[in-house]
Amino acid sequence: MIKVSDFSAKVFKRIRRIPAGHVSTYVLVARAIGHPGAARAVGNALNKNPYAPKIPCHRVVKSNGEVGDYAFGAKKKSKLLQEEGVKITRGKIVNFENILYKF
DNA sequence: GTGTTGACCACAG
């Protein structure tokens, strides 16, 4: 078991619940773990996440519906999402509010 | 303890 901060651990746990074909945002995740406004910290945690292949980090996107960045490349992130049924156009998610997963 | 950085957010111009 890898040692991680409580904050990061909560982030990973939440993200793990996101079903394929759905996405969530950094703000919602932060809010769900009891740290509203910590969107930046969430991204920071995911960037160095020790569970890189284990956690579907690619299902977490920005609040405005853009895909955002990804440790393995934003390109890969969009591709993975589309493979799961998420439609993306020019780096933005289509039907964003429709597939948005609110914890 | 302070300053910098970062997968961010919101607003103003």
Next chain:
DNA sequence: GCTGTGGCCAACA
């Protein structure tokens, strides 16, 4: 559409 600014929080030097 874009840039700049201020704000948020956590991790690290």
